[in-house]
Amino acid sequence: MKDDKNSKLVVPRLTIDPDLPAATQEMLRTAKPSELRNPDPAGRGSAWSALARSLPLRWETAIVCACAVAFFNGIGPDSPFPVLLWLWPTVGLGAAWLVLMVSVPVVGHLVTRGRLRRIQQVRAQYVLDVDLVPAAEQLLARAGHAVAAVRRSRVHRDDYLDRQRNDVVLPEKEWEIAELLRAYSRVERSTPTKATGDEARPVLDAHQAVLQTALDGIERRVTALETYAEQTAAADRRYAEFRQIQQISAAGAELMDLLARSARDDLAVAEIDGLTDQATTVADAFKAALAEARESAHALAAPTAA
Incomplete structure (x- = not known):
């Protein structure tokens, strides 16, 4: 996502380990905070x-x-x-x-x-916004936004993307990211921003490079969630088109009957075939979008299965 979009994301005040009891x-x-x-x-x-x-x-x-x-x-x-x-x-x-x-x-x-x-x-099993440095806050906000987008989607609610599995895996992924970001923030806050001498400078530079590598790894997890959310949104758009075609087709029986009775010729047959082809095209596109979203979901869950 672009930085201007990230600045508008809300950092969650509280992220909870989904393994905790509901009570x-x-x-x-x-x-209270x-x-x-x-x-x-x-x-x-x-x-x-x-x-x-x-x-x-x-x-x-x-x-x-x-x-x-x-x-x-x-x-x-x-x-x-x-x-x-x-x-x-x-x-x-x-x-x-x-x-x-x-x-x-x-x-x-x-x-x-x-x-x-x-x-x-249970203090170790929840993360507060104050636990995170600014860079970590933005990554957690992006992860939460992606998870919420998937769970709000129509294809998720209508169980085209295995809703039961998503309801388990997505909170787990969000919590893993939050936990890693808290650990990253703890190390960053304890890391000096400036070396006090020539001997300390290369050590500090190496330490900061490793810290940045760790942050990049967490960001890749966030990007995977965002990719899944984008593919889910694409499947949602195809699903909306598919449902609209279904609505049109539901009324198409009367239209076909009218065409058949009013003009029993090649034109009527062509019109009917055209409606069928359109419905088939949209249905195929919807299936392809769903397949891409499912592949992304499996890739997202792969580290958990390993």
Whole structure:
């Protein structure tokens, strides 16, 4: 693809290993960006710190706490202080409110810590846009665009290109590319951009050359996906023509009958033969386009089979 087209592609915020369970994938998609970038449960503090942040420390809280202490220390029906009997309902409600205010932030904190712990466990199985350098971002955007184009195509949806197989192989290819690009980005970010002396310059040049070779290899994978997407688009166009010819042919029976009844001569026969030839030509072109797309799909999956 050309650079002006690449600049318009959207870099995926999140690319997930398709081998992860569906529930885990959904958890990752709904997680906050900050949770995905730094899924560290220890950085969230303890449950008591969450309680301290969440509990409103106002005069109402102090009164409820004092009433609860008094209630549980003997102020009841047999209390020598009858004037305080009216506090019973208030103390009961206040104590329930206090328990609720204590439990809600604690339970929420524990749920959040459990989710972050799970995200931390699968951190290697998803790639964020911030994990990638600009060159890697563009390659991943191109790969995602090609995969999406194939899966949106009519020949894919109508199962002319083995939809079930595509739904498995294409996400796997996209994930392999994302994983390689993350590793490339990690090495590039750790590589100096400028040599500090004459002795370091040839070493740095060789290192950067190998790094570029690795990037070129990843780009070849992306180009293979784009080639498959282009051939799928060509098959889609042929498919649209083929369907249009079918629609015309569906109404052609009445037309043929009309021609046969109105002019039983060589002209009518030629018209009918012409319609048949057109339909055959488009059908053959559609089959050829499908065959090219299938060959590209097999070539794309060849490394996986090896």
